[in-house]
Every structure is written in structure tokens, then in C-alpha cells.
Amino acid sequence: MVVFNDSTLLTEGQILEGKYHRYRVGKLIGKGSSARIFSGVNLDNGQQVAMKIEYTHSGSTHLQHEYSMYKSLEGIPGIPRIYEICKKNEDVIIVMEYLGPSLEWLFKYCNKRFSLKTVCMIGKRMVSLIRAVHNRGVIFRDIKPENFLIGNIPGAIEPTPINASATHYELNKNLSVASVRLSGSSDGSKPNFSEFEKKFSNTNDLTKSNSFYKHSRNNSVYSLIEPPSNKEKGSLQSFGRSNSIVDHDDPLLLPHQVKAASQIYIMDFGLAEYYRDMKTNVHKPRSLRFPCGTPRFMSRNTHMCEQQSRRDDLESIGYVLIYFLCHGRLPWQGYKADTMEELISKIWAKKSKTSIDKLCKGYPKQFEAYLRYVRNLGFTETPNYNYLISLFDKVLENINEVDDGMFDWILQGSEGYVIPEVHKKKRDSITRWCKEVWLMAKKKIDVY
Secondary structure (H helix, E strand, O other): OOEEOOOOOOOOOOEEEOOOOEEEEEEEEEEOOOEEEEEEEEOOOOOEEEEEEEOHHHOOOHHHHHHHHHHHOOOOOOOOOEEEEEEEOOEEEEEEEOOOOEHHHHHHHOOOOOOHHHHHHHHHHHHHHHHHHHHOOEEOOOOOHHHEEEOOOOOOOOEOOOOOOOOOOOEOOOOOEOEEOOOOOOOOOOOOHHHHHHHOOOHHHOOOOOHHHOOOOOOOOEEEEEOOOOOOOOOOEEEEOOOEHHHOOOOEEOHHHHHHHHOEEEOOOOOOEEOEOOOOOOEOOOOEOOOOOOHHHOOHHHHOOEOOOHHHHHHHHHHHHHHHHOOOOOOOOOOOOOOHHHHHHHHHHHHOOOOHHHHOOOOOHHHHHHHHHHHOOOOOOOOOHHHHHHHHHHHHHHOOOOOOOOOHHHHEOOOOOOOOHHHHHHHHHHHHHHHHHHHHHHHHOOOO
16 A cells, blocks of 8 residues: 555646656546546656545445455456555555546447447457456456446547546547558558558657657547648648548558557446355355346346346346447336436336347347347356357358457547448458558557
């Protein structure tokens, strides 16, 4: 533990002396009933961080518990790094990896329209990630889009306060991510990769100070870097992106940005718990428990006050994917209640009467198979995660797609325009070129 000498609450611009580093506190970017989240900067190395502080006078001890969960899950890809846990007077602070926007934010950004391909790729990553968590003996117990985030896009972060219902930080609508176009391709033709290699053969040129890393500030999440004018030939310039990628000629994301934008993380382990005894490795016995989590995505067993296990996390993932497919309108949404107990009861009344057939009507049969499988799992039964992942692979195969990590938020514009079939060839060429540039850049600079 680290004790800070300053007795005041965290404020923007405040300097905190940690055990390992010094930090400057940034803006308040998230808040809840007992915790606040601030952006921050490590003054020793310039790294951007998030600082989550829990006010102990609230009576909550979630943050200390959350820290222990993060430590038990350390090393899993998709689990944010924890740099320090500190204590300021009686208030606990976690200094952690700064991430990008949540899937919920990205879903709204795309006008609540995720393509089937994107939903399947999200499903694969969510199942793989929760499998890794389960393998450490932990169940999450609060699966929802707000708790899954993408990586931090270097140089493109402008955090903004969010409402109290959100569980973590998100980015404001001025977030921009630079894409790169290669010189000599202003006519829209395929970039000359030999020219690219020649241009950037000197690794000293590939620094954050050059135009390769320039970003524009506009009203869209992504911006493009346009081919240089004759006056500025040989340099890269950025300009604001309009509504859709199909309005422009074959943009290419920078490799480290593609990687960050396609990496999904899970966070906020305040409600997580061990489902097995960590000494004996024996599954904890079945018992009655008050429902825990977000009612919209709760499993049926959770509604019925049964203790959660691995099957319940997976069922909640199924509801999240259907939520994306149905444009954010699950049959049991929209209820109002004075208490959480009343809300849970109203949602359960509708959820219990909604058959899987009805819920999955109009969607590939694999989503129905997914829900039937996870609902039929026993309390202590080990799920077949590979089978669940294969269901999403089958959907991708049926629609002639592959899991290439090119999500809608990478390929789409600010109005969530879904690229129609007529543009599929163009989109495929974009994906192919991204991969080529990615491989070439990896040889030139350490983007990982």
C-alpha cells in the first residue's frame, strides 16, 4: 500500500507520489456511487493511466476485492494491467492501464448497427476471454457491453465525464484515430509498397514527432490521412472523415492502431468471485443467492436466485450478442421500476416467457444453438468453449467471411453505415492492404 500525504480529494492537476512512480491527475472520466475514475499521466515515463479511487466512507470494499481479482488474472491477454494500488488517507486507489471506449459506446457510435461479422468476432473474443478468466477459478457475474473495452489508441485520447450508470471510462465523440495513405496513390490506385519501404527505411523517421502520427480533431471517431499535395509531397496529412469509409479511396489504418482497435478487454471485477475453492480446487456448492449483475443480461438461473457459475457468464454473453443483433432492443428492455428488486422481477416476467426460438428468430441458427447449449449446462459442468467458438466460425463461413479483426468501428463512419454487398470487394482490398502494411511496419518499428 502507498499512503499519499495530501489530505484533499483527487483534483485535476494534482501530483500523486506513488511507491513506484509520480502521477499527475487528469480529468474525472467516470463515477459511480462509491468510486471515481480519473485520467492521469505517469510523470516518469509519460504513460497515460487511469486512476480509480474508492471512497471508503461509502462502506464499500469492492476496489480492494477488484484489485485481488486483477492480480489473480494477471498475464491474461485482455485483462488490463495494474500498475499500483495506493491509499490516500482511507481511500483506495488503483492505478491501471488506460483503455479505449466500451463496446456499448462503439455500438452507439455505429448507430446501433453491428454487422453479423462483427457480432461473431466479438462473440469469439468474449468467449475466449471469459474462458481464460474461468480457468483461473473466477466468474465475472456482470457481463454487459459496458464492461468490454477496446485498447487505447495512441495519441487519440480525449476522456470526458460519463454518467453514473456507466462502470468505467469512455471516450468523447471527438476521439480520432489516424489512418495512413501512402504517397503516390492519390488517384486511388493500390499503394506502392516498395515506395513505402523506401520512404520509411530509416527507423529514425518513424517517431511520434513526424507526420506519420498526426491526428485531426473532428466530429467523427476516425480520420483519414490523405495523400500529400504537390507542395507537401512525401509527407502525410490528415483530414476529417465523413460518414462512411466508402466515400474515400482505400484508407489504411496504422498497424499499432489496428491492433489496439481490435483488442477487446474485460474489466470492472468488483462483482467477480471464485467459483471453486482455490486450495482444494473443488467447485463451491450450489446455494441460493440474491441476483447479482445487470438485469438486462442476467441468466435465467440468476433471476431465480441461484448461485452463479460458469454457465451464467456464458448465457449473459449470449444475451449481449443478441442485443447487438437486434439493434439494442431486447424484448425485456424499457421497463421502469422504483427499486432494483421490482426491475429484476419485471424483466424476469418477460424473459421467462420469451422462448429461444422467438428471441433468435431471423438470426443464424448457431445463436439459437449457443443459447440452448449454455442453458442446459449443469451448475458445476465445464463448458465446451471450443464448441461455442466454432458456432461463430460457422456463421462466418456461411457468409463467406473470416475473422480478420476488422470490426465495424474500424471500417465504418460516424453514422454507422454498414458497407453493402456492392462494396464488399473494396472492403476486402482494404483489409488485405492493412495486413500488408502491418507486416511491413512490424519489421521497421516496434509497434507492439
